[in-house]
Amino acid sequence: MSESNAPAISNPVEYIQHHLQNLSIGGQPEALVDFSVFFVDIFLVTVALAGVFAFVAYKVGQSLDPDKPTGMQNILEMIVEFVNQQVKDIFPSADQWVGPLAITIFVMVILMNAMDIIPVDLLPSLIAGIASIFGADPHHVYFKVVPTTNLDTTFALALMVFLLIMYYNIKSKGFAGYLMVFLTHPFAAETPWVKVILAPANIMMTIIEELAKPISMGLRLFGNMFAGELLFLLIALLGVGWAMPGQIVLGSVWAIFHIMVVLLQAYIFMLLTIIFLGIASQSSEDH
16 A cells, blocks of 8 residues: 555565565574574564553443443443443353453454554564664565464464363363364264264264354455455555556545454454354354
8 A cells, every 4th residue: 555666566476475485583593383483573563453452442441431432442441332232142152251262362453454554664664674774684574464364373372262162061061061072063962873973973963063153254364364465465565657647546445445444353353253252152962
């Protein structure tokens, strides 16, 4: 969504690859899965956004005025009422932690997604400029500003939800009852010998079903945000000479549309969290 420079036009592939590269520490280039890598940019942006969220919530909480709500208090109250209504409609028996969890997920995913609206060259250029002061080569300084365009972020969020799904399953069914779901679902049977025959298929199908929940949540959020970021980069390549008006028009149109994507993906992630926790809280008889 931002203006680009001449080198970006002359070498668009390098420009896009540079913007899709993380500022990271450690890692093995040949590794398919590498837990030794630490994404500095994702960590800094996420912590900063969480800090902003916490600070705003704290300040609003310190100055609550039920008679004359203004500005940010109105916005936060709308968010809280909206998410709480989703919880009441989908998960009526939810405990006191589900509402705050859903609100936190909803707001944090919106904030992380909304970083995509910032001009693509703004923060990376700023970081590169600061790094050059300390003698670093700005062409080798990377900084991705949208945490949800990285699979590590979206799968971390999905894994957190998956662990909560397991917790609520055990809480509602007991550990033995939760294990029995793997033996009797989705193909139920009354006679013991039929249960034994169907058990291997049930175990395989239930494992696939359970693992599909975090995988689909993580991939859906990542795919939509990564595609949006990539399109912003392609539009940014038009930012020189006669193509400048086209870049401004296309960037503005896509930014307006992308705001809906930002909100929709946060809503879907929050909604699936409530739905999966509600399903996990069902008793063994109701499953």
